Amino acid sequence: MGSVEKSKENLSKCICMKCPSYSFACKMKAMPKNVMSMMKGDISKVEHMEGLFCSFGISKCITEEKGCICGDCKVYKENNLTNSYYCLVENGK
Structure with missing residues (x-):
């Protein structure tokens, strides 16, 4: 996956x-799997999470483009990302 830290x-x-x-x-x-992952002290070794898609990779649930707000995210800005729809396309599109 990309260079966005899983933290x-x-x-x-x-x-x-x-x-x-x-x-x-x-x-x-x-929700249940995400909550379990978030309770771990260190999420850097978590393989997949439904969120922070620019770091964890594409969603296993989201299937269609209904709008993208990646550009409004602090993580996006702080990591100088330029793509959108990280939830649907590996490394965004």
């Missing part, structure tokens, strides 16, 4: 959960 700090800045492409059904489906 609780980046996760706390992440706005993926507010994205219009991230449906309510996807959020509910991902």
Whole structure:
């Protein structure tokens, strides 16, 4: 995956959960696994999480473009990212 660090700090800045492409059904489906991953002290070794897609890779639930807010995210800006839809396309498009 890209160079965005898998960290609780980046996760706390992440706005993926507010994205219009991230449906309510996807959020509910991902919640138990995401909560378990977030409880770990170090998430750098977590293979996949439904969020922080610029770091963890594409969603296993999101299937269509309904709008992208990546450009509004602090993680996006701090890491000089230039693409969008990291949830649908590896390394964005």
